[in-house]
Amino acid sequence: MLIELERPAESTRIQRLKALTTGTHDTLDKRIMRAEPFASRERYALFLAVQHHFHGDVAPLYASADLNAKLPGLADRCRLEALRQDIVDLGGTAETLASTTGPLSPAAALGWVYVAEGSNLGAAFLRKEAMKLDLSDDFGARHLAGHPEGRGLHWRNFVAAYNDLPLSEAEEIDAAEGAKAAFRRVHGLVEKIFG
Template identity: 90%
Template sequence: MLIELELPTEATRIQRLKAQTTGTHDTLDKRIMRAEPFASRERYALFLEVQHHFHADVAPLYASAELNAKLPGLADRCRLQALRDDIVDLGGTAETLVSTTGRLSPAVALGWVYVAEGSNLGAAFLRKEAAKLDLSDEFGARHLAGHPDGRGLHWRNFVAAYNGLPLSEAEEIEVAEGARAAFRRVHGLVERIFG
């Protein structure tokens, strides 16, 4: 009798990237939760400031013609304006911020975009916490709202396009470096803004 053995399926680019950045990502998640961003609207306003700086950093990437050619519809995924509206809802001033990333290679930029898009997937949990502060998709928590087609479908479409990109081994390394740099940037913002 022959027994068929199932060979392990090769990990996708997104799966490899997640594995390569898990430590940096977990450290950031724990730091954010220690900051108690949903303890009050005042704490949440600080969280919005962190998000505002990060999304100002990645907004030029979402507008990049080169990245939109690689990931069609990327420009429509940008959440910077929603964040600015959330800040205004809470009585803040959404000043114009300039990206601090400088010029990034396309591969490094893809790492930053991965982090930004992944945060949108994780926003489902944060949205529930924001609701406890009487914030919603229409007031104060717009940037946490899911896509009208559904958060899961929106993520799966992104993953399919991302996994399909033709990248060299060197570019794959750059993508991971970009993602880790993006996580570190947010961690630095949390430290500076929350203290």
């Protein structure tokens, strides 16, 4: 059954995607906060493990020639190496991870990338919490650092490119399903790693 996608005249593709994924996203945010990832460095190390697995999943998407053609500069946005260094900073081992996404349609892949990029925007709040643990952009919280051009500008550039993609209504729905799957993946990782 095909879901009808509401298209208010003033809404953008990103706004529609956000509206279709808000419930799944909110559920994840609440679960992460219940896990208290910034209560201690030990809890934060668990958060890094969650992030590491998710960014291991999306790293191949950031390297995809097809997605980079659609979203120029996407490869430069990947935060997996920064995450690995954060894990090492805190005394952990950053093993190489294989993506668990399985085959994705191009539109679903865009949904996963939307979640990863949106998490970078939300990282501004998390970065402040990490600083309370004496972590910084140079030690332990590299993956939460803003882009040198500014976090807001970096996000707006991504949004502009995303909104300009020539997607059909069915592809927008597929992107939303991909984004929901990405949010559920992170939720599953939080449940598994934090217990």
